[in-house]
Amino acid sequence: MPSNAIEALKFLKENQIQWVDLQFTDLPGRLQHITIPAADFTEESFKTGFGKLDGSSIKGFTTIYESDMVLQPIPETMALVPWSQGVARVMTRVFWGGARGRFERDPRFIAEEAERYQSEQGYLSYFGPELEFFVFDKVELNVALPQSGTGYKIYAREAPWQTTNGHLIRYKEGYYPAPPVDQLFDVRLEAINVLTKYFGFIIEATHHEVATAGQGEIDFMFSTLADTADKVQTLKYVLKNVAAKHGMIATFMPKPMFGDNGTGMHTHLSLWTKDGKKNLMYDPNDEYAELSQFGRYAVGGILAHARALSAIVSPTVNSYRRLVPGFEAPVYVAWSKGNRSAIIRIPSYYKGMEKAKRLEYRAPDPSCNPYLAFSAILMAAMDGVNKKIDPGDPVDENIYHLSPEKKKALGIKDLPRSLDEALDELESDNEFLKPVFNSSILSTYIDLKREETKTLQMYPHPMELYYYLDS
Template sequence: MPTDGIFQLPYKLVDGRIEPLTFTADQVMSRLKEDKIKFLDLQFTGLFGRFHHTTMDSKMFRAEDFTDGLPKLDGSSIRGFTEIHESDLIIRPDPSTFATVPWIGTPTARLICDILSGGSKREIFPRDPRGIAKRAEQYCIDQGFDTSYWGPEVEFFVFDKLEVNTMTPYQGQSYHIQSREAPWSTDSVGYALRLKEGYLPSAPGDTLMEYRNECVDVLTNNFGIVCDAHHHEVATAGQCEIDIRFDTLVNAADAVQSYKYIVKNIAKKHNMIATMMPKPIALDNGSGMHVNVSLWNKGKNLFYDFADEYAEMSQTARYFGGGIIEHAQALAAIVAPTTNSYRRLVPGYEAPVYVAWSTGNRSAIIRIPAHYKGPKFANLKRIEFRAPDPSCNPYLAFSAILAAGIDGIKKKRDIGDPVNEDIFKMSPKRRREFGITQLPASLREAYEELESDNAFLKPVFDSETIDRIIEHEEKEHVELAVRPHPHEFSMYADV
């Protein structure tokens, strides 16, 4: 074990591959002493995806807290959790999530927590997103699958400055984005990235390579989240992607929450701001969170079938994809849960709008990546669901996608024929001929779809959780609906 503040790396090399370490309760207690950790940051996720925390002196933390939990949560103060008369909840740290936080001056470590109901039962709280994800994993096992693997591709923007004026709603509201990369910047020195032309530019056009390097270093060396690569994305003004290694459902959702936490705090350290807002820039590409998923049993990828000449895709995968297609409109409320999500889901910006599937067609909501073929690459066969964006709660999103896919398997809902044409360029008549429908055009349409189609979620989500998601999104819709948009003044002020 390390001494003098030099932390042990949270991963190991196995056959030349990086594999994360999993800490036990005893190992965490040893690390607290040996690494002279002074504070423990106890983190958990609210129903609508916000990361919360409470911090305690590490000397006050006991080994039995990993089993008994800590009475440190007023559930009535977290949106969507409890009413004021039933507010006492318990947080129970998971030792496997131990990580050190390098940007805090005082030696600090974090633990992600499950949320338990108070009282004598000490059960997982029904609206704990991490608890829902654990139920989804168990549901997957109950249906005869050893595990599911999840590979989220999280995109985000990093701005130099973001100014938002919301204090005078009666006089007007505004925002201003500053980015040295943007074509409207006065600091770009001739190297501005034009709208939709930000994909993989070299320096000096890409100004954020060192920032992403630092994020990867922290993700891997402190949090044990293995990263494959990182790059600038298509949009101007600092759109980034850091690719993280696939993992099981709960672990992958933990990784997404940690990813958001890290990229935001590293940006703050450099006086920048990272945002998971899906569509912050008008007329440019938005940020997605494409989700890659596969089902496995006894070490075999059940989505692979060499006999399928088109996509090497098994019947199990076709049914799973069929479930996603069938419930796509309702899923939108969970995987694209903000009003801003539907600024992204419009034709013309590479975001998937149409309910269809293909191999290379990025205008469809499901893609079957086909970079490699043959039994050698059977482990890579997966379904890529392209509708989610990074504003979603990953625990809920992965759980809902799994529930939809398994519903398709149980009901044998075949995914149908692929669409290999550019759907954006099809006429409405042509789309009707293919039977192609469209995702909801607004958050209101999405939560109304969820209200009418949610039975497939019931093995994983309880009814009250679904109701609270719908209620919350209705409020979000109204928040925007009652305020005039700034661009409306240029369109209608002279009518």
């Protein structure tokens, strides 16, 4: 991967690149692009950018009367696109047109601001998300004219409702089966080969996940905040294209089907000294989980703001179909060492290993905007450190099985049960975000999400006819 503009220009020439995709992320978190001639790239263009963007047509960006925007390439992200001959991609920063500076609602700008803020505080953060997803053979939708019938049908070669070769995966039995039962291994393998060879990823693991119907996971090596968010967008981009090449569809939707586990993005976070030499979350003398007091404060901050964070890390109406008891998704605000029913756990696979000490925040799902999600998680953790927020005692019991009285006694709160409830929490609890999240992006984000919930509330769900047609 190039490390500067000169190397990026050399990369374009050596690979005989004719076209370059300028990629950026809109406010909801979807990757966008425009393709331009590689011949337009010069050392100067990496500084001045390309005036190619009508911001009024991008969700969450600008109005029609202030729509001219500039995309500035990030040379470190230049990479070959293997499925399109003579094409490369580069991720970009978004600027206002007319030399008015950085666009304050560019999600990557928020990630860069979060990195600036943590550096001023003397810290360095590392993020390691675990991206889950489904790869379906086909999805049929009937939503164009709801009055004629609304619904969908999933086709998945290993699902118990469809398989024709006998290699089925029953509900909740998809964790780690070997091929040929795992029928999506080749698709995941092709995706990680592309990520490794062309996009500079270091892959730690890939495997089938718990659900049937092609649920999988890809894990890559942790990195700094903005770089990790870039990698999340890249992984989604690559997997979707690899699946499409096979005539399939990859989706990061949190809960595409009833009765089985949804799709999460468990996110690992560690905080280090600014020079990267000391893991501030590690204490070898802590008997419970080798977690330092600093680390406990970071946990306390995320727990304190967990309900508000939900609006950013679980950002769709569908996210709250996943966050229900019984499907390994966290619904309770608590922490523990190995308890996967808690929203935060402290992985303890090894003892005496400083570099491995971290927290795992289990609420996020991959429908989130990773630039906003990682920034918000960091700000909550740092608020906990700055205010010395105690997380309380760890809960080493299955929280799903605790009585309401026991949960109340332990001070265990519920996560929001809907996006609207989460947005209410974010509106009332966002001071911890304000050193990094400007008021413009917060208000625009909330407005977008309110509109999303309002729109979906107007559509009757197919199952409502089953329950209420005889009313």
